[in-house]
Amino acid sequence: MLTVSHAGRRFPSGVEALRDVSLRLVASDFVALLGPSGCGKSTLLRLIAGLDQPDQGSVTWDGGSPAPGDIGYVFQDATLLPWATVEDNVFLPLRLRGLQRNAAMPAVRAVLERVGLQGFEKARPRTLSGGMRMRVSIARALVTQPRILLMDEPFAALDEFTRHRLQADLLAVWRQAGCTVVFVTHSIYEAAFLARRIVLMTPRPGRIDREIGSALTAGPDTRLDPAYAALVAEVSFGMADAVR
Amino acid sequence: MKFAPALFGLLALALWEAAVRFGGVPVYELPGPIAIVRAFLSDPAGLLEALGSTLFVTFAALAAAAVLSVAMAMGMSASKLAQAAIQPWAVALQVTPLPAIAPLIIIWVGDPFVALVVCATIVAFFPLFANTATGLASAPPELHDLFRLYGAGRWRTMALLRLPAALPYFLSGLRISGGLALVGAVVAELVAGSGGFASGLAYRILEASFRLQMPRMFAALVLLALAGIVLNFGLGAAGQAILRRRGLV
Numbered sequence: 001m002l003t004v005s006h007a008g009r010r011f012p013s014g015v016e017a018l019r020d021v022s023l024r025l026v027a028s029d030f031v032a033l034l035g036p037s038g039c040g041k042s043t044l045l046r047l048i049a050g051l052d053q054p055d056q057g058s059v060t061w062d063g064g065s066p067a068p069g070d071i072g073y074v075f076q077d078a079t080l081l082p083w084a085t086v087e088d089n090v091f092l093p094l095r096l097r098g099l100q101r102n103a104a105m106p107a108v109r110a111v112l113e114r115v116g117l118q119g120f121e122k123a124r125p126r127t128l129s130g131g132m133r134m135r136v137s138i139a140r141a142l143v144t145q146p147r148i149l150l151m152d153e154p155f156a157a158l159d160e161f162t163r164h165r166l167q168a169d170l171l172a173v174w175r176q177a178g179c180t181v182v183f184v185t186h187s188i189y190e191a192a193f194l195a196r197r198i199v200l201m202t203p204r205p206g207r208i209d210r211e212i213g214s215a216l217t218a219g220p221d222t223r224l225d226p227a228y229a230a231l232v233a234e235v236s237f238g239m240a241d242a243v244r
Numbered sequence: 245m246k247f248a249p250a251l252f253g254l255l256a257l258a259l260w261e262a263a264v265r266f267g268g269v270p271v272y273e274l275p276g277p278i279a280i281v282r283a284f285l286s287d288p289a290g291l292l293e294a295l296g297s298t299l300f301v302t303f304a305a306l307a308a309a310a311v312l313s314v315a316m317a318m319g320m321s322a323s324k325l326a327q328a329a330i331q332p333w334a335v336a337l338q339v340t341p342l343p344a345i346a347p348l349i350i351i352w353v354g355d356p357f358v359a360l361v362v363c364a365t366i367v368a369f370f371p372l373f374a375n376t377a378t379g380l381a382s383a384p385p386e387l388h389d390l391f392r393l394y395g396a397g398r399w400r401t402m403a404l405l406r407l408p409a410a411l412p413y414f415l416s417g418l419r420i421s422g423g424l425a426l427v428g429a430v431v432a433e434l435v436a437g438s439g440g441f442a443s444g445l446a447y448r449i450l451e452a453s454f455r456l457q458m459p460r461m462f463a464a465l466v467l468l469a470l471a472g473i474v475l476n477f478g479l480g481a482a483g484q485a486i487l488r489r490r491g492l493v
């Protein structure tokens with residue numbers, strides 16, 4: 001679906017964030033980008049989204065450049081419009097594509113239901129908990145039915161209980177939506193729980209050190225599964241190696 | 245507890261009255277509160293009309309400052325060139341003392357009412373402008389990225405992101421500028437009043453002081469202070485109400 005090939009990015013400040021990064025994403029993939037702080041994970045996501053351009057290599061989409069709405073983006077903070085209701089926040093991407101409110105509402109309602117927010121359509125962000133705000137943010141990213149969903153440490157600011165619930169719900173949504181997810185995280189446990197492919201990055205300048213595949217199908221008992229423990233151990237060893 | 249300010253005020257007024265009455269302070273130096281109230285009651289229509297005139301100038305200036313400042317802040321946030329061009333002039337305007345330029349403005353602008361409004365607008369402009377400019381740039385970069393991701397152009401981003409984000413900043417600027425517009429109107433009237441333009445509260449103050457009608461002068465001052473307080477709290481309450489309706493507080 002999308003190919004990043006030999007991409008490098010050096011900022012005008014002189015910081016070389018990425019060097020020679022190659023990554024291929026296929027349909028319905030779930031890729032975790034795992035690496036220490038400052039290794040260029042966010043930079044790579046921005047290159048994929050087209051918000052920034054590589055100054056070496058390329059990012060190419062199969063079948064031409066993406067249309068607005070082909071990419072969903074979820075940031076570490078929910079970054080909702082504080083003056084807009086939940087449903088208006090989720091309506092925003094469709095509104096920016098020129099849809100009328102009435103025409104968009106069925107899609108908005110449906111996606112809110114999928115993330116478990118029915119009944120909160122008229123609520124304002126400041127009246128919601130952090131976990132619910134993140135659900136709104138995910139709904140906003142999904143409402144255009146993106147081909148690829150980019151998530152930049154979306155659950156890092158949440159408490160562990162909320163994080164576990166959102167991880168499980170994200171997997172359910174992903175299986176149903178069938179889009180490709182690129183999920184940036186600091187957490188080995190989170191990467192091992194969620195991803196099909198775990199991509200380990202080196203410290204700056206960020207390069208892809210290795211990739212670890214996962215055959216796990218995460219469910220309610222996965223965290224007790226020895227296979228999960230083994231995967232966590234494998235990723236931990238890999239990470240220790242990559243950081244060295 | 246709730247009545248403490250009122251009680252304190254009454255006590256202070258009583259002490260003031262007693263000091264003036266039994267302390268032998270001549271009325272042309274400091275009139276007591278009762279004399280001030282009497283002076284007001286002897287010509288309420290004249291003083292209130294003057295207050296109305298001053299407030300009219302104040303609100304016209306506040307409206308003009310609001311429109312100008314939002315337009316200029318929007319221009320500035322839309323282009324770096326406009327920002328470089330506008331910013332130093334806005335600061336120059338802010339640091340220019342009104343009494344120094346009011347006579348010029350009154351000479352340049354033929355119509356005295358317009359001249360007063362121009363003066364008060366100059367004073368009221370800067371807080372509104374600075375606040376609005378800050379507000380227009382206050383949305384987090386992630387939201388700007390999101391708007392870019394969905395292909396939103398400059399104007400949609402302005403309408404759906406920058407302007408709504410600027411609203412709370414604009415409203416707190418409006419509250420500050422409200423008081424400044426009143427001060428600006430009075431200062432301009434003081435300058436203009438000596439030039440023969442007679443209608444606002446400041447002119448009544450000047451007139452009364454020339455005639456040594458101290459109680460009347462104090463009545464006009466008290467009226468002005470009350471107007472300032474009501475204006476400040478009124479704008480504050482209106483701003484809060486708007487923010488509450490938007491779900492921001």
Ligand SMILES: Nc1ncnc2c1ncn2[C@@H]1O[C@H](COP(=O)(O)OP(=O)(O)OP(=O)(O)O)[C@@H](O)[C@H]1O
Pocket residue numbers: 011012013015016017035036037038039040041042043044204
């Ligand atoms: N716009 C920019 N201009 C200059 N330097 C930048 C810019 N964006 C990122 N950098 C630098 O590039 C490096 C990689 O940044 P990036 O945000 O991609 O890291 P990250 O892996 O996402 O880190 P974290 O896990 O802390 O979010 C950092 O050293 C950062 O300071």
Ligand SMILES: [Mg+2]
Pocket residue numbers: 041042043152
């Ligand atoms: Mg980052």
